Amino acid sequence: MNGPADTAPRKRILVLDDEPIVCKRLKPAFQKAGYEVEAFTDSVQAMARVEQEHFDAVITDLKMEGVDGMHFLTRVKEVSPDTAVVVITGFATLETAKESFRKGAFDFVAKPFKLSDILDTVRRVLGGESRG
């Protein structure tokens, strides 16, 4: 198994992207890797969940219809400072990457990305088994 050990409680991940295809792809991939996953295309609902529940990692798009991903990132870190945030974006610039890191993002992944890359990133941040 590639994910966390079966005896430990499953790590929880929240995915936010306004494009359904991204949620559709990421959710089963993380589930298969042994994580508990909730995926949202609506940032208001996602924020409400973050305020209700603790997530070990949040994966969020940066540029979404009507929502500022940077704002979402800031709010997540305010509500839950130990939640690791991974930013995914199709508009990667050095500036946005820097700003994400300044606001506490753990990593910054440009779209399109490989499933295996984002799985590796999350394993690194959550300290799961590295590979294999």
Add this chain to the structure above:
Amino acid sequence: MASAPWRAKHTAAESGPDSARSLFHNFRRILEQNTAALEIMADMERAQGGEYVFDQTFLEKSAHELGRLVQRTVHCLNGLSANSHLDLYDRFQEVRDRIETILSGGGAEATGPFLSFDRAGWDAEALVGARCALLAELGQRFGLPVADGFALTPAGVKAFLEGFDLDEALAAELRRLFRRVGRQRPVAVFASPAGERDPGAEILVSEPTVEHVRAALRQTLDAWPGQGEAPAVGLRETQEASVRGLVRTLAPESGTLAVAASVPERPGEEEQYLVRRVAPFTPVRSHILAKPVDRVLPDGLKSLGGTPDGAYRGSALLPPAWLARLAGAAMAAERILGRPQEIAWSFSARGRLRLESLRPLDPPGDRGLEISGDPSLVLARGGETAQSGAAAGQVVHVAEAGTGEDFPEGAVAVARAALPRLSGVLRRAAALVTETGTAAGHLATVAREFRVPALFGLRGALELLRSGETVTVDATGRTIYAGVLEGLLSARTPGLDLDPSDPEYLLLRRMLRHILPLRLTDPSSPGFRADNCRTYHDILHFAHEQAMAELAHIQDRRPGLHAAHARRLVGSSMDIRILDTGGGLDPAAGSEVRKDQVRCEPLRAFLSGLDAPGAWSSEPAELSLRDVLGGLGQADPLAMDPSAAGNLAIVSDLSLNLSLRLGYHFSVVDAHLSDAPGQNTVYFRFVGGLAEEIRRQRRARLIRIILEGLGFLVESKGDLVFGRLKAASREDLDLVLERLGALTAFSRQMDTAMTEDADVQRLGLAFLQLGDTGGGGAA
């Protein structure tokens, strides 16, 4: 719109270094835009491969950026060629409009009631449904033995259901189909819905009259469940099968192909074969039923009948050659479609194979992410992945002049250079390895289109991978192993993440139809014209080739270039004048330039070969009176024109356009170097000298051999020989330019050295071997 004439003639004001600089600048821009565009195309293709996560925004952004780059390329080409290619703007506009239409959710153009498979493909999915599109694509584009046919389009279905009389159109479409497949055959009619929806059962029409086919169409539409819109309906040829069955390209329990076969008269008596997924596709296990010795088997022989090689035929329904052909076609389908397939197939008594329908299988389960082969089996490592994946097979060295038509199915192709003409090899090869070339080149795009694992730029590949040896190419891991590594092959089986029913995938796939395919591959063919550009790739490739040809001719077309501004090179064995367009010479250089003041990298490389000790024979070339008489009136007029006499190098720091008139020979070297291999090009043209016909032919053949040995794509017409070398590293091209310098010195003497045909090959190889210490051997 400007009122100035489009095809303005070159004026004196365009003859100075500014004009040359502008030409170089435009050419450089074309190369840069070409590379940037090919990289975006590669990203889009990778996304199609399924391991990437992407969204609609990515598709829109990629399409717009690509459109911008292609448009600018067309603009630069026209800037470079005095607007000789204005019609390319129209082609660009057409392609861009189609892509924009697809992005905005349209694209199912109005059409007649029927669309035949030879005009359909994935981009016509909205018109013919998924199943027809798949058959059309595999058969027409990829050349697999797939059933031909046609579809009743949504417009046709509507007309049909509303009671319009389509009989005449149907009769005409049936006639066209039977003409394509050679004769009237029974047909099968089936629903062809969009996406992955189950199309249901087929209706067989043994006597394909208009009445019977019409009835089958009606029955198919009546049987379509639900209230939704009726699907397109497909009709495909069938054949009188002597044996038929199903093949699964990957049986999880055995890791092999699994073939089930039976004869039509005994459908319950099924034989099974497990076949290796690697050419030559040998069976590892089979379950063959006992039969009476006198039973005639599907190929018309009896089990104790003799085969051409003197053996008994045996009682298996499928003879080994048929089984191997079926396996090869099935594996090609899996590779192209990106996941394992279940395929219905049939053979006629004469051995005509048809794949009749395909269904994707669930991808293999979790195979782990850590993949490595046994280090002791490593034959070669390195290169650049042009298409990921792994495949095994026997190594076949591809001759530079080979086009792949006769390449053995399922073999591993190893070639010196990643030349566009190897596209044919990619139709048949299991994997492709080249010594030079990059993932940004045209051939890499073709490899991705065909999903053939490909590793480019692997130095020494021809030497490291011996012809006939069985190897496993792990293009993803950039490693080649001895033997067949089943575990590795299984781990690299495609399809882990692909979900072809997602709207984004369908959208990407449809867009790529107008972006990726490269149909204009041969610049020497009469069809290599702007009006034949159908995709962005066609336009980019066409522009690149035209720009190279334009630069190769600038000194013919703008003969005043050297008049006012050129400086004389001193200390070389040839009298060369240099026109610097920027950075090509030491700023301190005066009207006479020493070799150490040349900053232009390609010229320095060329001169080092030209002036190498021993490159020149001190003996004068031996010309007979017959040579002189034979050559007069045939030699290139420029070579004979005193006003054009002299050697001119137009240079910048990394570009060179050199025209040489060496005795009676005339050659052009055009080279552009950078650190991005995808942008690097060298063009070499050699045209006749004064000699009798037979010597001129020998010389052309010799130059061809040498250029091909150096990795050029070569064409010759009479005694004109020209070669192009693209997408190689800067260091490789420096070596090539040095060899071209040596060739220039060598060529002056070669006529007299070749007194008979056998000398051509001998001299060519001798020349190549002289340079082998640096450049590697010829294929």
